[in-house]
Amino acid sequence: MWQHLFWIFAHPWVYIIVLPAMGMVSDALPVFCRQPLVGYTLVVIATITTMILGFGVWVHHMFATGIPFMSLSFFSGASFIITIPSAVSVFAWILTIWYGKPVVKVPFLYFASFIVMFTIGGVSGVMTASVPADFQLHGTYFVVAHIHYVLIGINLFGVLGALYFWFPKMSGRMMSERLGTWAFAFIFGGFNLAFLPMHWTGLMGMPRRVYTYPEGAGWGWVNMTTTVGSFLLAFGILLVLVNVWHGLRRGKPAGDNPWDAPTLEWAVSSPPPPYNFATAPVLASRHPLWEDRLPEGSGRSSLHHGPLLDDGKEAMLTTVLDAEPDLVVKMPDDTLWPFLTTVAMTVFFGALLLHLWTWAAAGLGAILLCMLGWLWPRDDLAQTSKEAHHG
Amino acid sequence: MRRTIRHIPLLGTALAPAAAQAQGENRPMWYLETFGSPGNEITPILWGLLWLAIGVVVIIAALVLAGVFLKTQRGVDMRRDQEAVSPPHDHSALRWMYGGLFATLAALSVFVVWTMMTMADIRQPDGEAPITIAITGHQWWWQVTYLSEDESRIFETANEIHVPVGVPVKFRLTSADVIHSFWVPAIASKTDLIPGQENTAWFRADTPGVYRGQCAEYCGKQHANMALRVVAESPEDFDAWWDMQLEPVEMPETEVAKMGMELFRLNCAACHNIRGAMAGGEMGPDLSHLMERTTLASGMLPNTPGHLSGWIANPDVIKPGTLMPRTDLSGPELDAIRAFLLTLDQGA
């Protein structure tokens, strides 16, 4: 039971970690390929599908717990299917490279190797998705290798690439390409030296979480490789930190758009002013800064003329699918209600776990009250009918 | 696709001689070459998946590398050479995408079907399983009970399981404390031992030999030292072993051993049972035929008189955290207990 609870949470959690990194790659890789992402719509659909399916595969961590045959088959099937949307993203990235004219910079190194890391983490996942195979692989170092490819390969590589990519925007300075290339070499080499052989450790039957093992097990040399690799990896990370520090102090000024990237954030100065844009820009395409060069969409984005939002806290409300400006809404000020709601929720769930039914009921009541307080229409936000007429 | 599949077991067997030789020596936990069912049914799909995985990674890596090397523009200043941006060719690119997805889907379908077939295959042993063994996981040892219709043939032992070759054996698995997992890689896959729940498993050893098993679910400090041994022997040897286990322990003859037995009754029997000599507790492994086992403390030490003294004098030094306490006995007293334990051999 606890195991179900844990994995029902922890599996989607893994996707929550990797999906943003995938998004960063989908966003930034095309910049270095000098052309928009291939199959953008498909990639978006794939991302959403992944998240939905991600809630339906948690049992694949528990194949060995004596769950009935039918539900094993179901979860195994679901775990196989979840590879399809990931395959969409992988193909989209590769095709973007092939159809573009890549320029090799440090972020690009990370993104390109990310694709391969992603694939390794993916296929080892497929292997464990197969119930009979998992009966053997489960609980071994194979799974440890898998999770490192997912968390480091898929998250860290994407995020580091993104760091190099957006650093100039955040700080106004460039990071050193030379140091960055060295750091990449150490991270890439160290990571793979550490974790690629670890698959083999698992296939040789080394169980997880053992602090010792018989000498005769034959695991010694692979574990040694892993140790060496992890030190190289750590050194690489250290170089990245040095790189950031050096960039902050000595980096060359970046200018507004050092990568000639197409998206909105590159239209403002680096680092961006606190208000981002003086007027809300109106967009005509996904690549406002490449519009002159791409036969895309109709019309031109206007970045310098747009509605002015200067009456207190206001935000633009747009239509859901096409983001046409629709209404101006007032944003609420800081309030205590969300905090009180969380407190009430803590009481509620805590009481449930401790079987304190009266407390649970009280907690539930408190949650409803807080929500009510939070959502109560307010005059000053023009949410009541009286104000709406005046507004 | 079909052709690849037929090749995979071949690739597997190409490595077999090395693995067979290594079993029990270099790679006790190796499971890509197995010596019984359901391992035998699982190995082909495992190899299949492994080759699929390697193949996919190689192809993708090659595509990325080739793309990068063939298409890279050198010496571009991204800030200045702005005309380098090219419009998307989604029309032709997407055709590749659909092709790739189709290949992925095809490969996956093959493996889904294969998975289901293997699962159906390993669900039940083919034929009757005449022997049932109950295993209860403890921190950090295995309690083993051989069940039988005939109550007088039921007996208990620990950490070492004997099974007849070629006969399916059923297991009833549960735990006395936390979750453990029963795993003998070279013969069978894992099944968890969960407190308050009875899981079942089965296996059939096909080749005589000794196979290492190990707990595969983290269960506390000494999880790493929670191993077990499976001795697969001919049905005749197995029956003889069972009969021997049923024999009552012989009363010690020498003076020292008699004294040792008394001391054992006082200091150890609260946790350890010795059939026929004294009724003992269930907190620790049954020691009725201790000398017949090859290891001590769940596979940590070879069962020699020297290690035995060390263990009973101070178990915590050998297996830090073990639930067997250290007893404050004098040297001669320990020697006496050891002398008694050493009589617990093959029965007659």
Ligand SMILES: [Cu+2]
């Ligand atoms: Cu364990």
